[in-house]
Amino acid sequence: MKSRHLICRFIIGWLLLGWMAACSGPESTSPLRMQSDAHAGKRVVLIVLDSLMDETLQEALRGGKLPALSFLMKHGRYETGMVSSFPTMSVTIDSTLLTGTYADQHRIPGLFWFDVPHRRYVNYGSSLVEIMKVGPHSVLTDSLFALNNEHLSKQTPTLHETLAARGMRSASINALIYRGPSPHTLEVPKTVAAAASGSERYQTFGPPLFSLGAFASIDPSSRRQHAHSWQKLGMNDAYSVHEFRYLVEQGQLPPFTLLYLPGNDQDIHRFGPAHPRGLAKADKQLQNLLNAFGSWEKALEDIIWIVIGDSGQAAMAADRSEEAIPIRQTLDAYRVAGLEEIRPEDQLVICVNERMAYIYLLDPQLAPDAVAEALRKEPRIDVIAWKDAEGKIRVLSGLADREGELVYARAGDTTDPYGQTWSLEGNLRLLDLTVDYSGGRVSYGDYPDALARLYGALHSQEGSFLVATSAERSEFRSEGTYVHKGGGAHGSLHKLDSLVPLLTVGTEERPAHLRIKDLRDWILRLLDAGTPQQSRTDSAHW
Ligand SMILES: [Zn+2]
Numbered sequence: 001m002k003s004r005h006l007i008c009r010f011i012i013g014w015l016l017l018g019w020m021a022a023c024s025g026p027e028s029t030s031p032l033r034m035q036s037d038a039h040a041g042k043r044v045v046l047i048v049l050d051s052l053m054d055e056t057l058q059e060a061l062r063g064g065k066l067p068a069l070s071f072l073m074k075h076g077r078y079e080t081g082m083v084s085s086f087p088t089m090s091v092t093i094d095s096t097l098l099t100g101t102y103a104d105q106h107r108i109p110g111l112f113w114f115d116v117p118h119r120r121y122v123n124y125g126s127s128l129v130e131i132m133k134v135g136p137h138s139v140l141t142d143s144l145f146a147l148n149n150e151h152l153s154k155q156t157p158t159l160h161e162t163l164a165a166r167g168m169r170s171a172s173i174n175a176l177i178y179r180g181p182s183p184h185t186l187e188v189p190k191t192v193a194a195a196a197s198g199s200e201r202y203q204t205f206g207p208p209l210f211s212l213g214a215f216a217s218i219d220p221s222s223r224r225q226h227a228h229s230w231q232k233l234g235m236n237d238a239y240s241v242h243e244f245r246y247l248v249e250q251g252q253l254p255p256f257t258l259l260y261l262p263g264n265d266q267d268i269h270r271f272g273p274a275h276p277r278g279l280a281k282a283d284k285q286l287q288n289l290l291n292a293f294g295s296w297e298k299a300l301e302d303i304i305w306i307v308i309g310d311s312g313q314a315a316m317a318a319d320r321s322e323e324a325i326p327i328r329q330t331l332d333a334y335r336v337a338g339l340e341e342i343r344p345e346d347q348l349v350i351c352v353n354e355r356m357a358y359i360y361l362l363d364p365q366l367a368p369d370a371v372a373e374a375l376r377k378e379p380r381i382d383v384i385a386w387k388d389a390e391g392k393i394r395v396l397s398g399l400a401d402r403e404g405e406l407v408y409a410r411a412g413d414t415t416d417p418y419g420q421t422w423s424l425e426g427n428l429r430l431l432d433l434t435v436d437y438s439g440g441r442v443s444y445g446d447y448p449d450a451l452a453r454l455y456g457a458l459h460s461q462e463g464s465f466l467v468a469t470s471a472e473r474s475e476f477r478s479e480g481t482y483v484h485k486g487g488g489a490h491g492s493l494h495k496l497d498s499l500v501p502l503l504t505v506g507t508e509e510r511p512a513h514l515r516i517k518d519l520r521d522w523i524l525r526l527l528d529a530g531t532p533q534q535s536r537t538d539s540a541h542w
Contacts, residue, residue, distance in 0.1 A: 052309030060276035068286035076505030086453035100520035102456030116463030129480030133339035136196035171209035180207035219246035309500030313488030354491035
C-alpha cells in the first residue's frame with residue numbers, strides 16, 4: 001500500500017508541478033544574440049527521430065501519411081541498416097553520436113547503471129517507480145547536471161565543442177546529450193524542484209544555441225505554448241520544431257543544428273514497431289518545420305538535411321509472463337540489493353535498461369562465471385558477457401541452440417568491416433559471427449558491430465559486472481521496471497534494436513561507415529571543418 005500511496009502522491013504532485021511550472025516559472029531563455037556565421041558552405045541540420053524504423057516508415061508511406069519525409073526521400077538518398085550504439089538507449093546513443101565513440105570512451109553506460117566506487121544508483125529518468133525508489137532528487141540532479149557535466153568523459157570532445165574550437169556556432173534542441181562551450185542556466189520549475197527537493201537552477205554547458213524543454217529555451221514563447229506537464233515539460237516534437245522555426249525566422253540558423261524529435265518513441269513502446277501513428281505525427285511537425293522556409297524547395301537550397309533513427313524497437317510478446325524476464329528471480333540464489341537500500345550483505349545489484357541489464361558483483365567472493373551460469377538457466381536470456389581477469393571478454397548464451405563459450409579480445413589477427421581487429425576463439429554463433437579464416441576477416445549477422453559495441457559497454461564503467469540481453473519478444477523486469485507487453489522495447493545488441501535508417505539530402509558525401517559512431521567525422525567533413533583532430537585515441541585504429 002505505502003508505495004502505491006507514494007506513487008499517487010508523486011503523480012498528482014508531478015501534474016500539479018507541471019501545470020504551475022508552465023504558468024509561474026521564470027523565463028529561462030538565453031536571449032538570441034543576432035550573429036552572423038563566417039561559415040560560407042551549406043549548413044547541416046541533423047534530425048534525430050526517436051525510434052524511426054524502416055518497417056514503420058514503409059508502412060506509413062504505403063498509407064501516404066508522410067508528405068515531409070517522402071519529399072525529403074524524393075530529393076535525397078535513403079539508406080537502411082545504419083548501426084546504433086550499445087546499449088540501445090538514447091543517452092548512450094546520443095553520446096556516441098556527438099563524440100564518435102562507444103561507451104568505453106564516452107563513459108555513459110546506459111539510462112540506468114550503478115556507480116560502484118560511490119555505491120549508488122545512477123538513473124537519468126526511467127520508470128516512475130524506479131525514479132521514486134532511487135530518489136527523485138538524484139534522478140533530477142543526474143539527468144539535468146551530472147550526465148553532461150560529470151559523467152560524459154572530458155576525453156571525448158562533442159561535435160559542439162569541436163565546432164566551437166574551429167569558430168563555428170551550433171544549436172542543440174531537445175537533445176539529452178548536448179555538452180558545449182557556452183554556459184547556460186537550467187531553470188527547474190519551482191514545484192518540480194520542491195517535489196524532488198532539488199535545486200531550482202543548474203549551471204551547465206552547451207552549444208551557443210541551446211534548448212531543453214521547460215528547462216531552457218531559445219524562444220521565450222516556446223515554454224508557454226509547448227512545455228506544460230501534460231506536454232512532457234517540453235520534451236515533445238511540437239516544442240522542438242517551434243524552437244527550430246524561431247531560429248529560421250530570426251535568420252539565426254547556425255552551421256550545425258541537432259534537432260531531437262522524441263515523440264515517436266512512446267507510440268512505438270505502446271503500440272509496437274509496425275504502428276505508424278507516432279511517425280505520422282512526427283511528419284506533421286516536419287511539414288511545419290519545412291514551411292518555415294516559405295517553400296519546401298527553399299528549405300533544400302543551402303542546407304544539408306540528415307534524418308536518422310537513434311534505435312529500433314523489437315516487438316514485445318502480448319502475454320506478460322512470456323514478455324517479462326523476472327531477472328531477480330533468475331538470480332534468487334544471491335542476495336540482490338533493493339533500489340531503496342543497498343545493505344552491506346548484498347551480493348548483486350541489477351540495473352535494467354529494457355532489453356539489456358547490468359548485473360554488478362558487490363561480493364568480492366563471487367565469480368562472474370558463476371553468476372553467468374545462473375543467468376544461462378533462463379532460456380529467454382540471449383547474450384551474457386563479462387570481462388575476465390585477463391581483460392578478455394567471455395560470452396555465453398541462455399538460448400537453446402547456443403552452447404559453449406566465445407572469448408574475444410581487441411587487437412587480434414581478424415579484421416572486421418570497420419577496420420577493427422580482434423582475436424576470437426570458441427563458438428562464433430553466440431554473436432552470430434562469420435569468419436573467413438583465409439582472409440582473416442570477420443563479419444556480423446544478427447548483432448551488428450557486436451564486438452566493439454559489447455566491448456564498449458563492458459569497459460564503460462568501473463567494478464566487476466556482467467551484461468545480459470534478452471531474446472526477441474522479451475525484456476527484463478526487476479524492481480519497479482515498467483514493461484511494454486504487446487508493444488515495443490529496445491536496449492539490446494540485436495539488429496531489431498540496433499539498425500536504423502539514414503536519410504541524407506543535399507550532399508553526395510557519405511560517412512566512412514554506416515554507423516552512428518561515424519556520423520560525427522562525416523558532419524565535420526561536410527562543414528568543411530577540415531579533417532578531425534586526432535586528439536582523442538580513436539578506437540577504430542586498434
Ligand atoms: Zn524508448
